[in-house]
Amino acid sequence: MAARLHVNIDHVATIRKARGTKYPDPVHAAALVELAGADGITIHLREDRRHIQDRDLRLLRETVGLTLNLEMAATQEMVRIAYEVKPDIVTLVPERREERTTEGGLDLNVHRETIQRTVDVLRDAEIRVSLFVDPDLDQIRTAHKIRGEQIELCTGFYCEARGAKQRAAEVSKVIDAAKTASRLGLVVAAGHGLNYQNTAAVAQIPEIEEFNIGHAIIARALLVGMERAVREMVEIIRASGGTAGSRA
Ligand code: PXP
Numbered sequence: 001m002a003a004r005l006h007v008n009i010d011h012v013a014t015i016r017k018a019r020g021t022k023y024p025d026p027v028h029a030a031a032l033v034e035l036a037g038a039d040g041i042t043i044h045l046r047e048d049r050r051h052i053q054d055r056d057l058r059l060l061r062e063t064v065g066l067t068l069n070l071e072m073a074a075t076q077e078m079v080r081i082a083y084e085v086k087p088d089i090v091t092l093v094p095e096r097r098e099e100r101t102t103e104g105g106l107d108l109n110v111h112r113e114t115i116q117r118t119v120d121v122l123r124d125a126e127i128r129v130s131l132f133v134d135p136d137l138d139q140i141r142t143a144h145k146i147r148g149e150q151i152e153l154c155t156g157f158y159c160e161a162r163g164a165k166q167r168a169a170e171v172s173k174v175i176d177a178a179k180t181a182s183r184l185g186l187v188v189a190a191g192h193g194l195n196y197q198n199t200a201a202v203a204q205i206p207e208i209e210e211f212n213i214g215h216a217i218i219a220r221a222l223l224v225g226m227e228r229a230v231r232e233m234v235e236i237i238r239a240s241g242g243t244a245g246s247r248a
Contacts, residue, residue: 027060045071
């Protein structure tokens with residue numbers, strides 16, 4: 001079975017925010033993503049509310065029939081919101097106000113106590129927790145030690161690599177991290193920076209069960225429509241071989 005595709009629809013809200021209008025509505029976009037055959041909807045509720053709003057999360061919880069993945073920082077405010085709304089998965093990410101988008105994975109060793117506490121609270125609420133980390137074996141081992149069930153490997157370094165040699169080196173870091181995580185019993189997801197040209201190479205890694213892809217899909221949707229943009233990415237992932245996907 002091919003890996004699952006979760007579509008990050010933050011940028012629909014970015015366009016809405018640009019004009020302070022009610023449209024385009026991420027709730028409408030999610031319905032089209034669902035019809036196009038994706039497996040999940042991902043949104044990032046940021047502390048500064050620069051795109052997705054609290055109302056989007058609540059409405060999406062009510063309307064989305066797919067897996068709903070909430071990306072958030074490990075703060076008290078966000079934990080309270082997740083506890084109330086109960087997304088299917090929370091992906092913990094680092095967050096800095098001045099960044100354009102998430103710039104890399106969590107440092108689980110530096111922030112271990114806070115992350116551990118957050119993982120425990122969310123797991124008690126029966127919310128699956130995914131930890132967004134760089135493809136670094138030390139981070140993977142810490143994710144396992146703090147009872148993470150899932151990791152999302154940051155593919156940003158691979159996507160930014162220039163030239164075949166650097167790209168191959170970055171892919172092999174993702175492969176090693178995915179294999180180590182899988183051996184430790186963690187579900188492996190991946191995402192960040194993936195597009196229609198660079199996804200096939202990582203979609204061949206059998207340990208990766210799930211992809212979170214946003215910018216490239218929403219950008220293509222502007223030109224060809226949401227359904228076609230999502231379908232084309234689903235096809236790339238399916239054609240790449242993929243994973244056992246047994247824990248869907
Ligand atoms: N995964 C995580 C943890 C992210 O923060 C993001 C960006 O919000 C993505 C995946 C999707 O990245 P992109 O928009 O580059 O596809």
